[in-house]
Amino acid sequence: MYNNIIACLPYKSSFLFVDNVTALSDNGVTGEYTLKPDSFFYEDHFIGNPVTPGVIITEIMAQIGLVVFAIYLMTDDKIGTDVVMSKDSFPLLTSTEVSFFKMVLPGEKVTVSSEKEFFRFGKLKCKVEMHNEQAELVARGVFAGIVKNALINKQK
Numbered sequence: 001m002y003n004n005i006i007a008c009l010p011y012k013s014s015f016l017f018v019d020n021v022t023a024l025s026d027n028g029v030t031g032e033y034t035l036k037p038d039s040f041f042y043e044d045h046f047i048g049n050p051v052t053p054g055v056i057i058t059e060i061m062a063q064i065g066l067v068v069f070a071i072y073l074m075t076d077d078k079i080g081t082d083v084v085m086s087k088d089s090f091p092l093l094t095s096t097e098v099s100f101f102k103m104v105l106p107g108e109k110v111t112v113s114s115e116k117e118f119f120r121f122g123k124l125k126c127k128v129e130m131h132n133e134q135a136e137l138v139a140r141g142v143f144a145g146i147v148k149n150a151l152i153n154k155q156k
Contacts, residue, residue: 002021002024002068002072005021005024005068005071005072006018006021006068008071009063009067009068009071010091011063014039014040015059016063017033017056017059017060017063017064018031018033018060018063018064018068019031019032019033019034020032020033021064021068022111024068024069024072026073026116027115027116028069028113028114028115028116028126029064029065029068029069029072029112029113029114030064030111030112030113030114031064031065031068031111031112032109032110032111032112033060033064033109033110033112034107034108034109034110035052035056035104035105035106035107035108035109035110036106036107037050037106037107039056039106041053041056042106050105050106051103051104051105052103052104052105052106052108054098054100057098057100057104057130057138057139058096058098058139058141060110060112060130061098061112061114061128061130061139061141061143062091062093062096062128062143062145064112064114064128065112065113065114065126065128065143066091066093066114066124066126066128066143066144066145067091067145069114069116069124069126070091070119070124070145070146073116073119073124091145091146091148092145092146092148093143093144093145094123094144094145094146095142095143095144095145096141096142096143096144097141097142098139098140098141099139099140099141100138100139101136101137101138101139101140102132102136102137102138102139104132104138108132108133109132109133110130110131110132110133110138111130111131111132112128112129112130113128113129113131114126114127114128114129114143115127115128117142122146123144123145123146124144124145124146125142125143125144126142126143126144127140127141127142128140128141128142128143
């Protein structure tokens, strides 16, 4: 339903951590990602006992809870608008504060939910949570950032 926003994320497949956006409004976003067992970061973290690094968990939370949400908030016609990121567009994570509660293993599906605290002067700040398939809290944090130079193309 929100593939137009996912398609404009400025990440290549090995670093794109958004499979599906299930809910999106002016107040928040919910999305999902399934961690691929053959992802590059499992090879050495940890040898013989792969665990998702905290920085990857943080990145998943930022991509869904901040970048997808910011792009959505920047469009006028929320659903159905084609969003085009210029080659000069990029997300800037300006601050994070994350607490971790559970490990995430290869192959696990996680759900990220984000709730807007504020969006003004081009800056978005959100409360973001990640849950596993058992609805257990994996991580919780506050994220802030901006997307620089995003362009919106309303022509089809």
